Structure formats: structure tokens, C-alpha cells
Amino acid sequence: MKYLQGEYPIIHKQALAKDVYSLTMLCPEIAAIACPGQFVHILPKGFGLRRPISIAGINREQGTLRIVFVIKHKGTQAIADLNQGDYLDMIAPLGHGFTLMPEAQHVILVGGGIGVPPMLPLAAYYGGKATAISGFRTFQQVILQEDLEACGASTICCTEDGSAGAVKGFVTAPLEQLLSEGADAVFACGSLPMLKAVSEVCIRNRTYCEVSLEERMACGIGACLGCACKIKKQNQEEFLHVCKNGPVFKAEEVLW
Amino acid sequence: MKYLQGEYPIIHKQALAKDVYSLTMLCPEIAAIACPGQFVHILPKGFGLRRPISIAGINREQGTLRIVFVIKHKGTQAIADLNQGDYLDMIAPLGHGFTLMPEAQHVILVGGGIGVPPMLPLAAYYGGKATAISGFRTFQQVILQEDLEACGASTICCTEDGSAGAVKGFVTAPLEQLLSEGADAVFACGSLPMLKAVSEVCIRNRTYCEVSLEERMACGIGACLGCACKIKKQNQEEFLHVCKNGPVFKAEEVLW
Amino acid sequence: MADLSVNLCGIDFKNPIIPASGVFGYGREYEEFYSLSELGGIATKGTTGQKRTGNPAPRIAETPAGMLNSVGLQNPGIDYFIEHELPNLMTKNTVILANIAGATPEECAEVAEKLDATDVHMLELNISCPNVRQGGAAFGTSCEMAGQVTAAVRKATKKPLIVKLSPNVTSITDIAKAVEAEGADAVSLINTLLGMRIDIRTRRPVLRNNVGGLSGAGIFPVAVRMVWQTANAVKIPVIGMGGVNTGEDAIELMMAGASAVQVGMAVFTDPYAPIKIISQMNDFLDQNHISSVREIIGTVQPW
Amino acid sequence: MADLSVNLCGIDFKNPIIPASGVFGYGREYEEFYSLSELGGIATKGTTGQKRTGNPAPRIAETPAGMLNSVGLQNPGIDYFIEHELPNLMTKNTVILANIAGATPEECAEVAEKLDATDVHMLELNISCPNVRQGGAAFGTSCEMAGQVTAAVRKATKKPLIVKLSPNVTSITDIAKAVEAEGADAVSLINTLLGMRIDIRTRRPVLRNNVGGLSGAGIFPVAVRMVWQTANAVKIPVIGMGGVNTGEDAIELMMAGASAVQVGMAVFTDPYAPIKIISQMNDFLDQNHISSVREIIGTVQPW
Numbered sequence A, B: 001m002k003y004l005q006g007e008y009p010i011i012h013k014q015a016l017a018k019d020v021y022s023l024t025m026l027c028p029e030i031a032a033i034a035c036p037g038q039f040v041h042i043l044p045k046g047f048g049l050r051r052p053i054s055i056a057g058i059n060r061e062q063g064t065l066r067i068v069f070v071i072k073h074k075g076t077q078a079i080a081d082l083n084q085g086d087y088l089d090m091i092a093p094l095g096h097g098f099t100l101m102p103e104a105q106h107v108i109l110v111g112g113g114i115g116v117p118p119m120l121p122l123a124a125y126y127g128g129k130a131t132a133i134s135g136f137r138t139f140q141q142v143i144l145q146e147d148l149e150a151c152g153a154s155t156i157c158c159t160e161d162g163s164a165g166a167v168k169g170f171v172t173a174p175l176e177q178l179l180s181e182g183a184d185a186v187f188a189c190g191s192l193p194m195l196k197a198v199s200e201v202c203i204r205n206r207t208y209c210e211v212s213l214e215e216r217m218a219c220g221i222g223a224c225l226g227c228a229c230k231i232k233k234q235n236q237e238e239f240l241h242v243c244k245n246g247p248v249f250k251a252e253e254v255l256w
Numbered sequence C, D: 001m002a003d004l005s006v007n008l009c010g011i012d013f014k015n016p017i018i019p020a021s022g023v024f025g026y027g028r029e030y031e032e033f034y035s036l037s038e039l040g041g042i043a044t045k046g047t048t049g050q051k052r053t054g055n056p057a058p059r060i061a062e063t064p065a066g067m068l069n070s071v072g073l074q075n076p077g078i079d080y081f082i083e084h085e086l087p088n089l090m091t092k093n094t095v096i097l098a099n100i101a102g103a104t105p106e107e108c109a110e111v112a113e114k115l116d117a118t119d120v121h122m123l124e125l126n127i128s129c130p131n132v133r134q135g136g137a138a139f140g141t142s143c144e145m146a147g148q149v150t151a152a153v154r155k156a157t158k159k160p161l162i163v164k165l166s167p168n169v170t171s172i173t174d175i176a177k178a179v180e181a182e183g184a185d186a187v188s189l190i191n192t193l194l195g196m197r198i199d200i201r202t203r204r205p206v207l208r209n210n211v212g213g214l215s216g217a218g219i220f221p222v223a224v225r226m227v228w229q230t231a232n233a234v235k236i237p238v239i240g241m242g243g244v245n246t247g248e249d250a251i252e253l254m255m256a257g258a259s260a261v262q263v264g265m266a267v268f269t270d271p272y273a274p275i276k277i278i279s280q281m282n283d284f285l286d287q288n289h290i291s292s293v294r295e296i297i298g299t300v301q302p303w
């Protein structure tokens, strides 16, 4: 694993929805080695701990990286306050991303809410072979559907209240249906309950599934053992670390 | 004593010398009641304690207050980073200022370095009846001589290395000379050694003298008893407080 | 509007927010900003038997997310307090906690006895001042001494007696139990952590007293922990403090087990802090449909 | 270029800066940023007799100017450490401090004995971990236990033995004297202060372990005070830590009495922190015409 720390200029900022922002940084050294599912570890000015944010776009030619995040509290607020021309202090690219399967015929990307952004680099990789199911609470939160489509992916947008998208309800309903038609793999990111449900559906349907987990982090690189998650490998339970062994894990190995 | 807390717009910013800045704030309620020798208590953003800075100008008509300060460390740096249009969080006006003597014929204002700014409101009050002796280490630090003259005061500028001004050396030499010609009062602000020397000269010459002291502060309004200074009144030594009983004290009462 | 009132030791507070002893003087300076009747209570500057001049300056040092002080209990003495400060305070329509200290249990008892004859609502016995040579933290860091001074003061007064504990101990629960056993009606915590800063250019401690008490946001996690431990160890109510800056901080301390909350250093940053904290607490309760702040006391669910 | 080298217990350090135990793993992850040979030394993650899985997550919480952790000594055990991590570390041209812990004095001694047979430069015995049920802070908060575990480890090794002290005590100097009497060659301090945070929306402690260790800039004044007190109480050298973020902080701890300085949480904020601190120390010494960092150790002049 290779990663760098530096301050990189923000070359584009966009508001995507209420409290949701997209930032694009010029960081060719990082863009050159970043992979789908990895994350960046951002230091908001004046804070002691960094904030992990998934990579939502990798443009090797232009040497840029994109992130999409929601303002949760003070740290993400400070990042959202930055503007084009400001610099972002990042350690990146970090973690172990999604498995890329060049031979796959059909993969399903499942993103819930602010778990949708990390699906974008996968959509860019799989193009027309990907179907992206995105779930949101309501229409105001819907983001990135055109971006997914621009990659060539088919999109299925779900809202819990039916206020937008083709599906009213959770992502699991369209997922069940697609899986019944067969798929090589499912890649998912979202809330813990959603990931658990997706994982169960995949296991029941015997479809390979990877999920991207979250945990509170300090170092972000595997040194401090702060971001533990319980993983079962060969029937052995152990605490692995989201920042180094993950954030992407095989769904079947996660002890929810 | 009346004082207010609020965020007031900076309407003018000026660099006077290396690391020395002048800020003018629009704060009519404060300007209306501020007196020479009082100070403002400024909260630099992100800090827990405020910074006391003397009032360097009071314009009642325009409703503005001026301060002049040097960047000492992080807090004053943060204040210096502000620009016109930004807001300054102040509690003001604070403290007990210089005695204003309407009948005085000749007063001497002695400022050392960053102790010169609080002499300006006195110069504005006394006009042609004031002689302002200012002391600096070297020519690059000389500030506010034109401002003092614009008030009508005569100025005597001293530099320790003789690189600027009429006098090479300390402020005490011209002070001695002026005192020998007689003066109603001396008002002084500057480093502790300078104030002590000025005070000795005045006591020897039996001239009334007031000095403005500094001490580390928390509340700035007399509640926390943080900014103690030893004062002798009627042969009783006691700890008074720079923020409330001062910053201006009678030189003869200060226990150096 | 949520119900913010609390009751401690039989005394009604209109809300749980009390400016802490030593940061608020006797309220006079802050009255310039707002009416003291908006406050739940006021803890007055620590008072001793005789006038004390305190420590030489500098008494204040800034630290990351905090400050050190070594005021050293400067105060005009109990007689002056009762004659010149208390009568004014008692007209302010807020609960007055008279904070007392002394170099010996006898001195503390004498101060308490004099206060017992006044209208003051509660006594807060400071056995934790880190800035004096005698008494202070020396009382607060041994169960025996803490018990002894509590017992002496208990005998001297029938008023509700709060004992203010030091965090500079191996086990704050042991001290809390010791003062509870000797008749304390409540405990308040935490006083300041003992700290030091050095000016590396002059190689001198920044504080003339060398060491001083650390307060402010940086110590908040220690306060939460100690309030939680103590609330689980004693039956008497706990008043929490240490680094409270926002309504959410105050809510957090109350969930940890505090029945009321004192606000110290935050008033230096923003003189309106106590007022803002009261209104932020109300907002939190309203948003979360909690009708009374009393419902949240001690409700943290440990894992 | 000032001379930054120091010597502790007969071991030469090219500079006094050592990433603290638990924040730096075994150095592998930070080697991606810079050569480990630039560091004065490295304190490795605490190692126990057997593999430990540590506490459940969340293990990390942010606090004002600091953080809480409740990792709980997750580590692969001493045998794995000696076989798979230590050999690599020993090639890095920097002093290796093997940090050890255990639930009993016997376990600590066993770990020390195994390390005694390796090339490791020094042992750092952690009697202050707040995040484990057995051993850890239970050892570090009583003079008797602290002495006992030190004595047991002392018998097991001839290597320089540093004992790492807990700040959660009434008198850190008493503990320091107790371990000195039992043969410690140095003490290091401070470990984390015990703290807690609560998520007021879920009413659950943020840390799954309820409480955790507070580190970072906010505790720096406590570290300075304890280093100063301890350096004045014992004859053995003191290694200082707790909230060091800059070269000036490190200088301040050394003036307080530290012969070397560990850097913990600061590496999370900036992985280059130890390297920057070394260069900032050099700048300070150069600017003040001090030829060797050794000249400043313990030079604070109390008032």
C-alpha cells in the first residue's frame, strides 16, 4: 500500500443537495494510484483528528480526485466551508478497496444515502455491466443518478417515501429481483442496517458480496488499532481494522 | 462603568510597521462612552481567552474606535489576519483610563514602542498642550508620529540606536529636560522598565504621573481577580486589578 | 418551552445553570450584560475567615482549549462578604451558593457558622483549591481530611452543604463517599486539574505560583467521567462542572449524573455563555420532545 | 545545527523524539512517509504474554484539543512480536523501546524475560493502561502494586527498564519513587487521563468501553506539571509525554525535567509531526545559541 500526505488544491466545489457537497482536488500522485472503494483522510483546520471520506471519483488523466460528503457535525462543516482555490489536507489513498473483476458480466452496486458516492468509481470501471441501485429517504436527498448513468450504468433509484425514483421502499426489493436474474457480484455501501440486509439477501442468493464499513478512526493507516471491526476468517473471529484491512470486506466475513 | 460585548465590523485596516496593524471598528455605542486609557477585550476566533488591547482612537461623530497592536504570538496573529468587512468580537470599553485635566497647561505623553498608541486619544484631548515623547528600538518600529502631530501635539521621537528621530537613546533624557521646564502631568505607557524609569524621573521632579500597566487577563471586567498588581494606597499594600482598577494607575502607588 | 427547573437538597432552581465559583465574582460585573435572575444560581468567589490577598501575578496562563489560574483565593473575608456582597446578591432572585474555604477545618467551620446566620441558600465547601498552601487540595486529596473538614462544617450549619471535590486524586468516588458519610448534602465536581506552563524563552513558569489549576473545554472528558463515577457511587446529588461551553455539554454532564451544572472558564470566552447554555438546553429538550430536564439526569446507558 | 543527541540509561539517542507507544504500531505504516532512522527512538505498541483482541469498537472519540481511546492493548502477543516485528524494527537504526504490559506481575516478567533475550534496546513497562480490566492502571495507581510489578520485571531483565506512569493518581511522585526503589532505570509519563464522552442523542457512551484514555494538547499542562514534579522527586531520568505537538512543546517538557520526549496523538493530526518537532527543536536551539539540547534539561527556574 502506498499513500501520501499533502495539501491539495480544491479545483471544483458543488452543492449536490441540502448539506451534501462535492469537492474535486488536483492531486495527480494520488489519483494515479487510487482505486474504487478507497478513502481519503482529511484534516479539517483546527481539529486534532482527521475525517475519513470515500473516494467518489478518480480521474487519472486530469490528476483529480473527487469526494462527496454530507455535513454531519463540526468537522464536515469545516470541510464544507472550504472553497475552490483553498487547500485540503489529506492522507490518501487509504484502505483496501472493492475487488475489480474484469471478467464479470453483471455487477450490482448498492448505495444508501451518502453510501452512493463510493459506487461512482465502480460504475466508471464496470460501465454498462453495472446496475446501480440507490436508496434515499426522500427526493431531496437523491444524488449522483446522472453521474452513474454517465458512466454507462443502469440506475434504479429508490426512496423510502416514494417521492422520487422508480421504487418506493428499500433497496433490497429491486436487489432481490436482480439477483433472481443472476449477477456476478454485489458491492454495497450505506448504513449498517442496509448493509446487513443487503448482505443477507446476497448470502441467501449465493451471490458474492462486498460491503464498505465505517468506524471511528485516528491514524487511518493501520497503526493505532482504533478502527476495529469483528471479522470471521476460517471460523476464527478477530478484530481487523477498517482503515487497513477494509473499509471493504467480504459480506460473509463480517460479524454484524 | 458601562461596557458591552458584541461583534463589530472592521471598517479600516492598515499596516503601520512590520507586524504592527491598525484596525478601526464601527461601534457607535462603545465609541460614545470610551475614554483615553481604556482598553478593549478581543476574542480571536478559536481561542478561549480574550486579548486586551488599548484604545488608540475614539471618534464619537463617526462612531468608530481604533486599535493598534503588534503581532506577538498566535492570538494577535489571528486578529491581524482579519480584514476590512470582518467582524471583531470585543468587550469594551474596559478599565479606568487616564485622568483628564481640563485646566492643565502642559502635559507630557510618554509612549514606548507599542505603548505609543494609547497616547493618541490623550493627544486628541490635550492637543497643543501636549508633548508626546515616543521611544522605539530602531527606525523600522517608529509609528504614529504624524497622527500625534495631527492632534496638535509636539512630538519628540527617540530611537535607541539613533536611526530615526531627534533623540538617540531613551525617553527619559528628553523627559528630564521637559520636566525641568515644568509640566502639569505625565502620562505613560510602555514596557515595565520604561514605566519604572519614567515614574522615578517624575517622582524626583515632583510631577504627577500616571502609568498604564499590563497583566495577563481572563474576564477583563474585574470578576475573576486574575490580573493582580500590587498597589500601595495610604501605606497599605494590596492586590488591585489591572482590568478594573487600572490599567492606569498613579505612578507613586505602583509597587514595581 | 421545556421545564428546566431542578431541585437540589430542597432548594428550587429555575434552571440548572450556575456560574462557577471564582469566575463570576459576586455577579456585579456580569449584571452589566444580563439580569442575574436568568441564572439558576450563582456560586460566589471562595471566601475565607480573614481577607486574603492571593498569589502574585501572573495568575493566568492560556493553554490549548483551556487555561491555568493561580488566583489563590483572593477575597475580602467572610465578614466583608456578609456585610457588603451577600445582601445585594440575595435580592437577585437566583439561588446563591456561598463558596467557602479555609486553611483549617476550624476556619471553614467558622465561615460556615457565620453564613448559617444569613439568608444564603446553600454552602459550597471548597476542599479542592490547588492554589493555596494550606487547606484547599490538601483537604480534598485524602479521605480522612476530606471527611474531617466536612464533619466540622456540618456541625456549624444546617444549610444545605455541597462539598466541592478535587479531580487530582486516584479515586474521586472514595472522597465523595467520605464526605457523604460525614453529612454532605451534595457534591460538586470537578475543580481544576493541577497544571503548569513554562515560558521557554525566560525558562520561568508562566504563573508566578509555578503551578495552577487547569480548566476549560480540554478537561471536559475528565469531568464527564468523574461525574458519572461519582453519581454511581453516592446517593446525594452531584453538581457537575469542568469545561462546559454549550447546552449540549451541560446535557451530557446531566446524563452522566449531574443534577445541576456549573459554568466556569466559558464566561471568559463569552460573558453570555450561561444564558446561551440555558437556551441551548431548552432547544435540545424541545427538539427531542423531552418535557423536563429532570428526565435526563443520570440517564446514560453504559454499554 | 544544534546537537540534539541525548543519552538515557547508557543508550544513545540521536535526538530526544520518540513516537509514543500505541500510536505508531511497529513503525511500518509511518515508514511510508519518512525513514524511521530520523527518529530518536520508537516505543512499540504494548505487548502482552498472549495475543489480545482488545476492546470492541468504537474505540476512538474526539474531544476538545484531544481524543479518547479504548483500544485495550490489542496486540499479537510477545512471541509474534519477537519473531515477526522486532527483527525488522532492529534494522531501522533507531532506539527501540519495547512497551510491555500484562494482567499480572508474572505475565509482565515473562514478557520482559523473553525480550531480555533479544537485541531490543530498552523496555518500557506500562503500569498505566486505563483500558484493561486487569493489570494496567490497577498497577499504576498504588505504590505497592507499582513497586511489586517493577520488582518482578526487574528480576527478569538486565536491559534498561523504563516504567510508564499513570497520571490518574493523587501523587505521581510517590509512585515514581516506589518504582525507582524497585530498580526502574527511568520513568516515562504521562499515560492518558481517564475520560468519558456521551452521545446525548443515543444516551450511550461514545466508546464501547464506556471510558477511555484522554490524550492530546489539552492534557499538556498536566504533563508539564507531572514531569516537573517527578524530575524533582527521583534521580533516574524522566521521559516526558502528553499533548506534545510542536518543537516548543518538547523544549518545554525538557525544561521541566524530561531527558527525552514521546509524541502520541500528534502523529494522527500530522504523520510528519515527530520529524517536524525534531527540526523545530533544532531551530529553537539555534536561534537561542544553545549548542546542545542536553543543556536545557530541567533548567526551568521556579519562582
Ligand SMILES: Cc1cc2nc3c(=O)[nH]c(=O)nc-3n(C[C@H](O)[C@H](O)[C@H](O)COP(=O)(O)OP(=O)(O)OC[C@H]3O[C@@H](n4cnc5c(N)ncnc54)[C@H](O)[C@@H]3O)c2cc1C
Binding pocket: A039, A049, A050, A051, A052, A053, A054, A055, A068, A069, A070, A071, A072, A073, A074, A075, A076, A077, A114, A117, A118, A213, A214, A215, A216, A217, A242, A247, D061, D062
Ligand atoms: C471509510 C469511511 C468512508 C466514509 N466515507 C464518507 C463519504 O464518502 N461521505 C460522507 O459524507 N461520509 C463518509 N464517512 C463518514 C464520515 O467520516 C463522517 O461523517 C465524518 O467523520 C463526521 O465528522 P464530523 O466532524 O462532521 O462529525 P463528528 O460527529 O463531530 O465527528 C467526531 C468524530 O467521530 C468521527 N465520526 C463521526 N461519524 C463517523 C462515521 N460515520 N464514520 C467514521 N467516523 C465518524 C469523526 O471522524 C470524528 O473523529 C466515511 C467514513 C468512513 C469510516
Ligand SMILES: Cc1cc2nc3c(=O)[nH]c(=O)nc-3n(C[C@H](O)[C@H](O)[C@H](O)COP(=O)(O)OP(=O)(O)OC[C@H]3O[C@@H](n4cnc5c(N)ncnc54)[C@H](O)[C@@H]3O)c2cc1C
Binding pocket: B039, B049, B050, B051, B052, B053, B054, B055, B068, B069, B070, B071, B072, B073, B074, B075, B076, B077, B114, B117, B118, B213, B214, B215, B216, B217, B242, B247, C061, C062
Ligand atoms: C491593558 C492592556 C492593554 C494592551 N494594549 C495593547 C496595545 O494597544 N497593543 C498591543 O500590541 N498590545 C497591547 N497589550 C498587550 C497584548 O494584550 C498582548 O500582546 C496580547 O495579549 C498577546 O496575545 P498573543 O496571543 O499574541 O500572545 P500569547 O503569548 O500567545 O498570549 C497568551 C496569553 O497571554 C496573554 N498575554 C501575553 N502577553 C501579554 C501582555 N503583554 N499583556 C497581557 N496579556 C498578555 C494573552 O492575552 C493570552 O491570554 C495590552 C495589554 C494590556 C493588559
Ligand SMILES: Cc1cc2nc3c(=O)[nH]c(=O)nc-3n(C[C@H](O)[C@H](O)[C@H](O)COP(=O)(O)O)c2cc1C
Binding pocket: B218, B224, B226, C020, C021, C022, C023, C045, C046, C069, C071, C073, C099, C126, C129, C164, C190, C191, C192, C214, C215, C216, C217, C219, C241, C242, C243, C244, C262, C263, C264, C265, C266
Ligand atoms: C480564575 C478562576 C478562579 C477560581 N476560583 C475558585 C474558587 O475560588 N473556589 C472554587 O471552588 N473554585 C474556583 N475555581 C474553579 C471553578 O469553579 C471550576 O471548578 C473550574 O474552573 C472548572 O470548571 P470550568 O472548566 O468550567 O472552568 C476557579 C476557576 C478559575 C478559572
Ligand SMILES: Cc1cc2nc3c(=O)[nH]c(=O)nc-3n(C[C@H](O)[C@H](O)[C@H](O)COP(=O)(O)O)c2cc1C
Binding pocket: A218, A224, A226, D020, D021, D022, D023, D045, D046, D069, D071, D073, D099, D126, D129, D164, D190, D191, D192, D214, D215, D216, D217, D219, D241, D242, D243, D244, D262, D263, D264, D265, D266
Ligand atoms: C490510540 C492510542 C493507543 C495507545 N496505546 C498505548 C499502549 O499500548 N501502551 C502505552 O503505554 N501507552 C499507550 N498509549 C498512550 C500514549 O503512549 C501516550 O502516553 C498518551 O497518548 C499521551 O501522549 P499524547 O498526548 O502525546 O498522545 C496510547 C495512546 C493512544 C492515543
Ligand code: FES
Binding pocket: A216, A217, A218, A219, A220, A221, A222, A223, A224, A225, A226, A227, A241, A242, A243, A244
Ligand atoms: S484508524 Fe488507526 S488502525 Fe485504523
Ligand code: FES
Binding pocket: B216, B217, B218, B219, B220, B221, B222, B223, B224, B225, B226, B227, B228, B241, B242, B243, B244
Ligand atoms: S481579568 Fe478578571 S479581574 Fe482582571
